[in-house]
Amino acid sequence: DGGITQSPKYLFRKEGQNVTLSCEQNLNHDAMYWYRQDPGQGLRLIYYSQIVNDFQKGDIAEGYSVSREKKESFPLTVTSAQKNPTAFYLCASSISRGTDTQYFGPGTRLTVL
Amino acid sequence: AQSVTQPDIHITVSEGASLELRCNYSYGATPYLFWYVQSPGQGLQLLLKYFSGDTLVQGIKGFEAEFKRSQSSFNLRKPSVHWSDAAEYFCAVGALRPGGSYIPTFGRGTSLIVHP
Numbered sequence: 200d201g202g203i204t205q206s207p208k209y210l211f212r213k214e215g216q217n218v219t220l221s222c223e224q225n226l227n228h229d230a231m232y233w234y235r236q237d238p239g240q241g242l243r244l245i246y247y248s249q250i251v252n253d254f255q256k257g258d259i260a261e262g263y264s265v266s267r268e269k270k271e272s273f274p275l276t277v278t279s280a281q282k283n284p285t286a287f288y289l290c291a292s293s294i295s296r297g298t299d300t301q302y303f304g305p306g307t308r309l310t311v312l
Numbered sequence: 313a314q315s316v317t318q319p320d321i322h323i324t325v326s327e328g329a330s331l332e333l334r335c336n337y338s339y340g341a342t343p344y345l346f347w348y349v350q351s352p353g354q355g356l357q358l359l360l361k362y363f364s365g366d367t368l369v370q371g372i373k374g375f376e377a378e379f380k381r382s383q384s385s386f387n388l389r390k391p392s393v394h395w396s397d398a399a400e401y402f403c404a405v406g407a408l409r410p411g412g413s414y415i416p417t418f419g420r421g422t423s424l425i426v427h428p
Binding site: 203230232234241243244247249255257289291298302303304305306308 | 363417
């Protein structure tokens with residue numbers, strides 16, 4: 200089955216630790232995205248990548264980093280510099296840049312203790 | 313800068329009743345508009361989108377939305393709600409970003425509660 204996988208579904212970390220969230224897609228999509236969702240806030244764009252080895256900051260990139268070494272993978276690292284990392288993180292992909300439909304993964308809920 | 317306002321945080325309807333979820337956007341150019349639905353603890357699924365042409369857009373699950381440029385609105389409607397429609401609904405406007413991508417900017421969402 201084609202789709203987007205995010206693992207794990209729940210993640211717990213101690214304050215001050217970096218943590219990497221996985222996002223993999225087998226849809227052969229060029230573009231991938233990371234969003235953060237907080238209650239009552241909607242989705243906010245963290246980073247996006249339109250092609251392998253290239254990515255741009257979104258609206259709330261501070262405290263996060265990404266890489267795009269392979270077309271199917273777009274991992275997100277939440278660093279210790281992120282002041283309030285506890286949230287629901289969603290990964291998405293689309294065929295290419297432009298107005299293509301985004302397809303979302305099931306999300307990872309990160310809790311920093 | 314682009315923005316989306318969903319004025320209703322919660323909407324409660326009875327099963328079988330009609331539904332309208334409101335969405336207003338702010339964007340300086342031709343808007344690309346979306347409605348997504350999210351079940352609890354899940355990712356988002358696209359219901360429908362408007363890029364150009366007919367201002368009444370049909371989507372999945374019996375939903376439709378109407379683009380009204382004069383009112384900067386893109387309200388979502390369904391004639392008869394089913395209990396399975398209970399979810400969070402997000403309106404979004406696609407805004408041009410560095411690199412040439414139109415990436416959705418999302419509203420805060422409207423939670424739909426369906427009474428039997």
